[in-house]
Amino acid sequence: MSLLEINNLQTHFFTSGGVVKAVDGVSYHVDRGEVLAVVGESGSGKSVTGLSVMGLIDAPGRVVGGSIRFDGREIANLPGHAMRQLRGARIAMIFQDPMMTLNPVLRVDTQMVETIHAHREMSKSAAWALCRDTLGRVGIPAPDERMRAFPHQFSGGMRQRVAIAIALLNKPDLIIADEPTTALDVTIQAQILHLMQGLVEEDGTGLVWITHDLSVVAGFADRVAVMYAGEIVEQATTDSLIEAPQHPYSRGLIGSVPSRNRRGARLAQIPGGAPPALNRPEGCRFAPRCAYRMAGCDAPQSLRNNVRCWRADELPAFDEVPA
Amino acid sequence: MVYVIRRLLQAVFLALVMSFLVFTGIFAVGNPVDILIDPEATQAERVRLIAQLGLDRPFHEQYFVFLGNVLQGDFGNSFVYNRPALGLILERMPATLELAFAAIVIAVVLGIPLGMYAGLRPGTAGSQTVMAGSILGFSVPNFWQAIMLIMIFSVMLGWFPVSGRGQVGEFMGIRSSLFTLNGLQHMALPAINLAIGHLALVIRLARSGTQEVKAQDFIRFARAKGLREPRIVLVHLLRNILIPIVTLVGMSFGGLIAFAVVTESIFAWPGMGKLIIDSIRQLDRPVVVAYLIVIVVIFIILNLLVDLLYSLIDPRIRLDGAKQ
Numbered sequence: 001m002s003l004l005e006i007n008n009l010q011t012h013f014f015t016s017g018g019v020v021k022a023v024d025g026v027s028y029h030v031d032r033g034e035v036l037a038v039v040g041e042s043g044s045g046k047s048v049t050g051l052s053v054m055g056l057i058d059a060p061g062r063v064v065g066g067s068i069r070f071d072g073r074e075i076a077n078l079p080g081h082a083m084r085q086l087r088g089a090r091i092a093m094i095f096q097d098p099m100m101t102l103n104p105v106l107r108v109d110t111q112m113v114e115t116i117h118a119h120r121e122m123s124k125s126a127a128w129a130l131c132r133d134t135l136g137r138v139g140i141p142a143p144d145e146r147m148r149a150f151p152h153q154f155s156g157g158m159r160q161r162v163a164i165a166i167a168l169l170n171k172p173d174l175i176i177a178d179e180p181t182t183a184l185d186v187t188i189q190a191q192i193l194h195l196m197q198g199l200v201e202e203d204g205t206g207l208v209w210i211t212h213d214l215s216v217v218a219g220f221a222d223r224v225a226v227m228y229a230g231e232i233v234e235q236a237t238t239d240s241l242i243e244a245p246q247h248p249y250s251r252g253l254i255g256s257v258p259s260r261n262r263r264g265a266r267l268a269q270i271p272g273g274a275p276p277a278l279n280r281p282e283g284c285r286f287a288p289r290c291a292y293r294m295a296g297c298d299a300p301q302s303l304r305n306n307v308r309c310w311r312a313d314e315l316p317a318f319d320e321v322p323a
Numbered sequence: 324m325v326y327v328i329r330r331l332l333q334a335v336f337l338a339l340v341m342s343f344l345v346f347t348g349i350f351a352v353g354n355p356v357d358i359l360i361d362p363e364a365t366q367a368e369r370v371r372l373i374a375q376l377g378l379d380r381p382f383h384e385q386y387f388v389f390l391g392n393v394l395q396g397d398f399g400n401s402f403v404y405n406r407p408a409l410g411l412i413l414e415r416m417p418a419t420l421e422l423a424f425a426a427i428v429i430a431v432v433l434g435i436p437l438g439m440y441a442g443l444r445p446g447t448a449g450s451q452t453v454m455a456g457s458i459l460g461f462s463v464p465n466f467w468q469a470i471m472l473i474m475i476f477s478v479m480l481g482w483f484p485v486s487g488r489g490q491v492g493e494f495m496g497i498r499s500s501l502f503t504l505n506g507l508q509h510m511a512l513p514a515i516n517l518a519i520g521h522l523a524l525v526i527r528l529a530r531s532g533t534q535e536v537k538a539q540d541f542i543r544f545a546r547a548k549g550l551r552e553p554r555i556v557l558v559h560l561l562r563n564i565l566i567p568i569v570t571l572v573g574m575s576f577g578g579l580i581a582f583a584v585v586t587e588s589i590f591a592w593p594g595m596g597k598l599i600i601d602s603i604r605q606l607d608r609p610v611v612v613a614y615l616i617v618i619v620v621i622f623i624i625l626n627l628l629v630d631l632l633y634s635l636i637d638p639r640i641r642l643d644g645a646k647q
C-alpha cells in the first residue's frame with residue numbers, strides 16, 4: 001500500500017463558459033521516502049491535482065470522481081474539519097512564488113508557531129524553539145534573530161526556505177511541492193533542490209515534486225509522471241524516461257532539454273501549444289502536435305504499459321530520432 | 324524621531340498658510356465695522372472705533388497683529404457673544420467629537436464584518452442584501468435619512484428623543500453623553516445619521532479588500548498549513564485589509580467633525596457645526612476664523628495619527644512613507 005494513491009481523479013471547474021476538465025482521470029502513487037516528479041506544460045493540471053489532494057479546490061471547482069487514498073484512507077471529499085487536520089500536519093504543500101506565500105504583515109515566528117498550534121498543544125516557548133531549530137535546519141543563518149523578522153526582510157530563496165521550514169514543522173508524511181524553485185535564480189534553485197532532497201531522505205517523507213522543467217528531475221526524482229491536457233501520458237522511472245521516453249510528447253520534452261542535444265544541434269521544441277481546456281481533440285489529445293499521427297489516433301487513448309499512445313511500441317527508438 | 328519633528332514642522336507651516344488664507348478670505352467677505360457700529364454713530368466715533376480695532380491699518384499689519392494674538396491663544400472676542408471666540412468653540416467641541424466618534428465606531432464595528440462577509444460569500448442572499456443596503460446608504464441624501472430616522476424612531480415608535488444632547492456623564496475626567504443612558508438615547512439617531520454614509524463606504528472597502536486578499540497565495544498557504552478558518556479570516560485576512568480602512572476612517576473623522584453641520588442642525592445637537600452656521604450668518608468673524616483654524620489643526624493631527632497607524636499595521640511601510 002502506497003502512502004498516496006490517486007486513482008482516476010477527476011477535478012472539474014464549472015465555469016460560465018463550460019466545464020473545464022482540469023484533471024481528467026489522473027492516477028499516480030507515491031511511497032514513503034520516494035520522490036515522484038510530475039512534469040508537463042503550463043495548464044496541464046499539475047497544480048489542480050496537488051490541490052485536490054490537499055482539499056483546497058475552491059468553487060467553481062470540485063473533485064467529481066476518482067479516489068485519493070492517503071495512508072490507506074479515502075480522503076477525496078473528506079469533510080472540511082477532517083481535511084484540515086491532515087493539511088499542514090500529515091500532508092504539507094509548498095507553492096511556487098515565495099514572494100507571495102508568506103503573509104506580508106505577520107512576523108515569521110507568528111506564521112510558524114501558528115502552524116504548530118493549529119495541530120497540537122505545545123507551550124509557546126517550546127513551539128518557538130522548535131520553529132527556530134527548524135529554520136536552522138533549512139539553512140537560515142542566525143535563526144534566533146530571523147524568527148522576529150518580517151517576510152520582506154528575506155530574499156526570495158530565503159523565503160522559500162522559510163516556507164519549507166513551515167512545511168516540515170509537523171513532520172508530515174507527504175510533501176507536495178508545486179514548482180518551488182521556478183521563481184528562483186538557477187544557483188538558488190540548485191541549493192533548494194539539494195536541501196529538499198536531503199530533508200526528505202532524513203525524514204523518510206514522500207515527495208511530489210511538480211515542475212515543468214525536466215532538467216530539474218534527473219538525479220533527484222525516483223519516478224516521473226508526464227501530464228498533458230489533464231491526463232497522464234506516461235509514467236516511468238526517471239532513468240528509463242530520460243533514456244528511452246515512449247510517448248511522443250515525452251520525447252518532445254526530453255528533446256527540448258539542453259543537455260540532451262549531444263550533437264550540438266539546435267534546441268528541439270514541440271511545435272504548437274496545448275489545446276484549450278474547453279475544446280480538446282476527441283481522440284488523442286496530443287494529436288494536433290504529434291509528428292507520428294495517423295488515422296487511428298482519432299480514437300481516445302488509454303494508458304497501456306504506462307504510455308497513453310497506441311503506436312508507442314512501433315515508434316522508432318528514441319536515439320534514432322534526430323535531435 | 325526626525326520624522327516626527329519634520330512632520331510637526333510641516334504641520335506648523337501648513338497651519339500658517341491656512342491662517343493666512345482664512346484671514347484673507349474673511350477680510351474679503353465683508354467689513355465688520357458695518358455690523359459692529361451703531362448706524363447712528365457720529366463720524367468721529369466711527370473713526371475712533373476703527374482705530375481701536377486696528378481696522379485702519381494696512382492689511383499685512385492687521386494680519387501680523389492677528390497672528391501675534393493667535394500665537395498667544397487669543398482669537399479675539401465673538402462679536403455676537405462678546406466672549407473669547409476660541410472658548411466658544413472649545414466649549415462645543417466635546418459634543419461634536421463624541422458624535423463623530425460614535426459615528427465612526429458604528430461605521431467600523433458594523434462595516435468591517437458586513438463587508439468581509441460580503442467579500443467571503445459573494446452571491447449569497449445575505450451578501451447581496453448587504454451590498455444593496457450600502458448602495459442605498461451611499462446615495463440617499465443625508466438630511467433625508469435624518470428626517471426618516473426621526474419619523475420612524477422618534478415620532479412613530481417613540482424609541483428615541485427628537486433632538487438635543489441629553490444628560491452628560493463623567494468618566495475618567497472626560498465629560499460626555501456617551502456615559503449616561505439618557506445621553507446615549509439622545510445620541511443614537513444623530514450618530515446613526517452621521518454614520519450611514521461612512522458605514523456604506525467601509526462596507527465597500529472591506530468587501531473589495533477581502534475579495535482581493537482572499538485570492539492571494541498567502542491565504543492559500545495559510546489554509547495549506549491547516550489553520551482554522553477563524554484564524555485565517557481574523558488574523559491573516561483582516562490585518563491585510565485594514566490599511567485602506569484606516570485611511571478612510573482617519574480622513575472621514577476630520578470630515579465628520581467639519582461637516583457634522585447638517586446633522587447637528589437637524590437634531591439641534593449643540594456642537595461646533597451648529598455654532599459655525601450661526602456665526603457665518605451673523606458675520607461673526609473671530610468665531611469663523613477660530614473655527615477654521617481649529618479644524619485645520621484637527622486634520623493635521625489626524626493625518627499624523629493615520630501615518631503612525633500605517634507603520635504599525637504594515638511593517639513594509641516605514642515612517643517616512645516609503646514602501647520597501
Ligand SMILES: Nc1ncnc2c1ncn2[C@@H]1O[C@H](COP(=O)(O)OP(=O)(O)OP(=O)(O)O)[C@@H](O)[C@H]1O
Pocket residue numbers: 013015020022040041042043044045046047048049059060061212277
Ligand atoms: N479557478 C479555476 N477556474 C477555472 N479553471 C481553472 C481554475 N483553476 C484552474 N483552472 C484550469 O485548470 C487547468 C489546469 O491548471 P493547473 O493550474 O493545474 O495547471 P498547471 O499544470 O499547474 O500549470 P502551471 O505550470 O502553469 O502551474 C488550466 O487549464 C486552468 O485553466
Ligand code: SF4
Pocket residue numbers: 247248249284285286287288290291292293294297301308309310311312
Ligand atoms: S496516439 Fe497518435 S497522435 Fe497521439 S501521441 Fe500517439 S502517435 Fe501521436
Ligand SMILES: [Mg+2]
Pocket residue numbers: 046047048178
Ligand atoms: Mg501550477
